[in-house]
Amino acid sequence: MDANHKKTLLKNRLLLARSLDLGELLQYLVQEGVMNDRMIEKIESKSTSFGRNVSFLNALPTRGPKAFNVFIDGLRETQQDFLAEQLMKPKSPENDENQTPAVIERVLDICAEPLRSTSTNSCVPSATDFKDGSRRVTVEKSTFEFYKSNFHRSYKMTSKPRGYALIVNVTEFDSAVELPQRQGGNLDKENLGQILQHLGFETLLIENETAADIRSSLKSFALKDDHKLRDACVVALLTHGQDGSIYGRDGIPVEIEEIFSYFDNAHCPNLRNKPKIFFVQACRGSLYDKGVDESDGRRRTSCVSAGSTDVNFSEPRLPTRSDMIFGYATQRGQAAMRNTHHGSWYVEALVKVLAKNAKNRDLAEILTSVNSVVKGMQCNSPGSDLHACKEMPIFHSTLCKKLYLFPGIIESQK
Template identity: 30%
Template sequence: MDPGHRSILRRNRTNLVVGLKPSELYDGLLEKGIFTQDMIDDIKISGTRRDQASTLLRDLERRGSRAFPCFIQCLRETEQHSLAELLLDGQPPSQPLAAPPPLDIIRPVLPPLPLSSPLDRDRHEQDIAHVYPSPRPSTTPSPSPEREHTKRIRKDSIQIYKMDASPCGHCLIINNVKFEPNADLSNRTGSDVDCDKLEKRFKSLNFIVLVKTNLKHKQIRHELSVLSKKDHSQFDCCVVVMLSHGTEVNHNRFPGAVHGVDGPAVPVQFITNYLNGQHCPSLQGKPKLFFIQACGGGEKDIGFEVSPDEVEPCMGGADDQTDAMPMSSSSDSLSTSDEPDARATLPTPSDILVSYSTFPGFVSWRDPLLGSWYVEILDRILEESAGTYDLATMLMIVNNEVSQNSAKGLYKQMPGSFNFLRKQLYFQTQSRGQTPA
């Protein structure tokens, strides 16, 4: 793009992001050859309307000398004339674009309590009971003291996700083992062990499990798109497991990216966006869980010295391998987005949990015979504790146990999670079959 045109776009970026209607421009930009369909798809799943506008403007700067005039033409064709004139003038608008009016909040109005003297106490208490009625006593018998020690008691429906559908939901596992020669990535020996463990584990937790092996980056996106278009209305949860090489990318929500067997990577943020409340309506308000066994970067953590009482030494194998690639500089890297639009619903990334096998920027270790540290311990903790603990507690246990391992007697690994769940999550188990009451 001509430097002058790029300067105009950047100078007016704030007003463009506020006022642009990107969804109306996609067809025109595609027909004029400015963007490919893959690029349009990436913009669509980048987040809110503002996120899409920001991504579109960023990518537009890289699309050659025709991009700016074609963009102006598309603005006129979609009747976004004020923005077209703004760019042609190269000046800020005389009046800023108006923000949407605030939502009216309606609150119930309670009648004032009547004033009374001490002599009217009985009548006063009746008035209070009329305005603030007491809850009706429960007809459900109280659990016996013995059951209280063996069964988790649900305090109220707000605190725990509903997880009693049968099946509970879909689980997609993408297992990339053999990489193409031009990808410059080693084969991931031992990943099949991870895949078999997690396939059996999530079947035991009453999920419909689908395994896909050795997918290219476009095939990864296709499978996620197919999953997002399913009707999840009869299910309570959805799980995605990614087993592959990984890399570090710029991001504005979730770090990291996962490589296809052909080399290019799919950012974790894009992976989560397929199932968020905006792009998968039938999963709105339901937990979406992502488990990422891949490196978050190329750094190797040698840890720090602590008292012997702090840890129980656990050694990894001498042949442990990593799933690392250097930080990506591809167009898949995500820039910092603008302020999100005001919403009267749940936030777009709500009810999402992303569990990473390692801290962003660092390698993740895998034994060629036993599989990865993270999956081995995650599978065991789910087996031992899914009937007792909620997911967040179990992942804390996983973090602690993985942190005890050492690769080649030196290197460490620290898993972690980006947790945007709003409630506690208890999996179904074969012995119980449903979430606690």
């Protein structure tokens, strides 16, 4: 590999270490003769995705004169065009050796242009088009054969649109409020909004509202008549929070359980027996997860059999809260990590896993994979309290069937 290519890799090393998806890329490099199976075994022996990426970046410059160009081709082949473009950017006098590369590595290269303006004085959710920017985001489609094999054991998910998705995004807080602005939060809004639209949801947005307006918006949204005609509903809450609550622009908390109650079977009859999906990107406390050193070993667990209970099926009733799934960026008491250039760890992982796996995996499996991706991430901020901190998402479910999103399948095809 020539000196200029090595220099380019070195200049972009941190970006690549954080962002590379090695899965299919390694196989491409084996196919093209740049890597071999022994190298892949060594790379994959590392316990974190960051560690695997670093091991790969150490090996790549030693793989001969064609390694860099094949690497670029591999990035494009595996839909990591944003990294290829960053590496191939022409040098300019404006970019010196010590300058951080221009950050364009939004999840799946979802580089939405500025969103159409929505009123910050109205608590009515506004329809928002997140498709104005790059269309290179790719949601892999379900096959009709997969649908035919699985629809009978899953929620109906073929309406067009699938349902409404409401994003509540607060990035700016009143000057009198002791809460910092959420830099990078708008990336989450754009990335999540685009992926939901590509999955077939009609996306609505409210931004930078007070706690009272957030409550009013959510209540009105839950009571929309059109829920009757659609198969599902998504609510995403992107703001600061503490355990059990999120904050409006005015720093006043809104209880998360109160929000969930707006959509339960007692208060939201139009969504009964339909899946209600919630994503909460907010801190749930002020503690940072310092992590622990990884060690091998398993602890045995014992199983206890539950006693039998008499059940009366004489009346067709529903539990108050059923058919819901709740995804949280972090666990109770813990802070959620957010990068000012990339957006939050959780939304970044969620968008990426949804785009690749919604075609044939149910939402519980997808959120488990999101947990795995975020588990492998680690804060790199030497000298700060955040250095080496971790984050661990969590989800809870009252779903009663498999929840496949069946991207690309609509009712007319059945």
